[in-house]
Amino acid sequence: MPKLLIVDDELDVREFAANFFRKRKVEVTTAVGGEEALSILDNFKPELVLLDIKMQGINGIETLKRIREKDKDLKVIMVTGKKPDEDGSLNICQQLGVLDYIHKPLELAELEKIVMGALK
């Protein structure tokens, strides 16, 4: 069963996204922030991380950097509610090698396509 880690400080996002992908036979674990995500990573070993950029504590970009320190090939999809190219985050993310960079809000069907595509 493919493994997905959803990192988002929004309870609703974590809960409903997890629920949705579980129905699609994906093993989902959620984290409320960067620190929790990093601590889960070693044990859970997900194939894909859905990582929100703007979070309390360590933000998405910083989390991504630390992920890359551990694992250069882990598939990461960044999720942002900010302006697409503000502060050049898109650029940084691309340099750090992310699979996709998606903007909130998007339809669930769209998210499904991207995530399931990445997990295949």
Add this chain to the structure above:
Amino acid sequence: MIYYLFSCILVAVTSIVVGCFVFLKNTRAPVNRTWFVLTLSIGMWSFGYAMTLASSNMQEAMFWNRIVYTGAIFIPSTFLHFVLTLLNLTSHKKKLILTVYIGSIVFLFFIPTNLLIKDPVSILNTFRYFTRAGILYPFYVIFYITLSGYSLYKLFEMKNRFSGFQRNQIIYVIVASIIGFVGGSTNFALVMGVRIHPIGHPLVALYPIIISYAIVRHRLMDIRIAVTRTGIFVVVYSLVLGLPFAVAFWLKDWLIETFRASWWILPLGLMAALATVGPFIYIYLQRKAEDRLLADQRRYQDTLKQASIGMTRIRDLQRLLDLIAHIMTKTVRITYVGIYLFDAGSGEYVLQVSRDKGRLPVPKLASSNPLVNWLILKPQPLIYDEIKLRAQDSSDLAHKQLEENMRLLTAAVIIPSFLENRLLGFIVLGEKISGHIYTQEDLNVFQVLAGQAALAIENAQFYEEAKKMQEQIAQAEKMATIGTMADGLSHQINNRLYALSLIAGDTIDTIKLTDTTKCTPEVKEMIGQINYALERIQANVMQGGEVVRGLLKYSRQGDSGLDALDLHTILNNTLEMVQYKVKLSEIDIVRDFPPNIAKIKGNLTQLEEAFFNFIDNAYDAIVERRTLLKEAGYRGRITVSAYPKDEHLEIVVEDNGLGVKEADMKKIFTPFFTTKTSSHKGTGLGLYVIKRIITEMHKGQISFESDYKVGTRFIIQLPIAK
């Protein structure tokens, strides 16, 4: 004797001198030519007259007397010819002119005989030799009176058919002719044996002077003023010079008795005193008389002066122009007033206000118009009558063009309005309702008014500009605030929307995956309703996302580097982007410009954004027209054409969609304004963003034309890359 000799020489010299002057001024004009011939006749007559008076023997006197009448018999015929030429009647009266000349020639044959005039012997002691009438002489008198009378009658009759300058000119000729002929007629009595001195003779000298003035000068003084001034001058100076002489003449004996040898001191003192006071009296009387004569004119001139001072206080341009037009038509009582102002946008002089009586005014003049050029080169009022005369007299093309343009504008007078060296505009005036001419004083007042008007107009324009600028600044500030707020809010809102989207999406998904076959129909229906509600939530969430995205685009400061861009590339990229939203197979997209069209200096992302919105809007308009009008065979079409225009590329994006309603035209560039009714209602930011991109980021221009139910055209100008 000396008096008459002097007056004869005066008449002869003035006639010939001014006649030659008028002739040389314009040798081709018929009026000048016929006038020249007339002055020659008068000159010959008067010169011969003088020589007759000065003759020392009968034979000599007889010779000069024949010269006198050689001139005299041609005066009536040449006068008639001159008058008919002045009145433009020569072509109708050819036979008459020929007949009177034949008449004069017939008289010429009698000059060597004693039938017309006999040996010059005077019946008065004053003259040694003076013409004596022969048997045929009364015929000459009849000839003279008939032709002069007829000519004067014609002048009177035709006077009112002319207007402005020509009318005034005719009045001058009438006045001068009456003076001249009255003066000249005083000669008849003595010739015919009646003992009356030809005292009016010197008046004849005035005649050629006045008429020559009327022919040569284009801007004549009001005849009433001319007559009054002359009258007052004659009266005042007759008194100044005459009174001391009268005193000396009548009271000489008494003075000698009283003052002895120094008797002359009193008249001389009187003369000195009167000569000092004379000019003051003259000016005083002149002013009084003219105040009276020109009461009307003075009144409106005062009104205009006052109005022109008050004008600078008015800040509303349209009100100001209306006011100028109003005071001019009402106070001066003019048939037509039109005010043209320079429009920097189009580079044309555009009619702003028009007060007219049933005429179709010319809406605008290009700044290359000869009339405009003329005003810039010669910043003076233009008078149609003058220009017409100059156009007739000279072969200069500029005059002809000017005359034509003034005629098209139906302008009697054009007053230019300058600010420093800029021709801000001009005022076109029709004729006065009274038919009077525009006097020099009128023009002076108008020029003052035009100067003040220029200031006031500049003032009002500046004020309007400042107001607009302020509004723009306020608007920009508002937008900047929205932008900043949008920045901060967007993340929050997007997070909420994202959560909503996931909640709705996941629940719909759960419903889909749940087996509901065992549920009762009521429950099934309820689930159906919940599903529908969730779908609506999802749709609304996505639309909310669009709004936030629009705001973010608006507040984007982003990179604004400008590169040389190919319009084809921009369009290709846009079409790629737009195909997710627009069903490109449903419409035709036409590119009406060559493959090697000039490159635009612009920012690719921004221009893609702009074109995205253009195509998106056009598509929506096409869909709306299709659903609303349901025309058979209708197919949407978006045409993009482009051509270089000076330093810009003019791009026209045209669609055959529903178009914009008249009432919405003004608002289409306003943020958050939308008329879209389709399911994916717009954010109302599309055209606002376009406008910002085109005008602010690219320093270009955008305008649009639209006909409801026909289509819309956007005209964009973007700088060409060098």
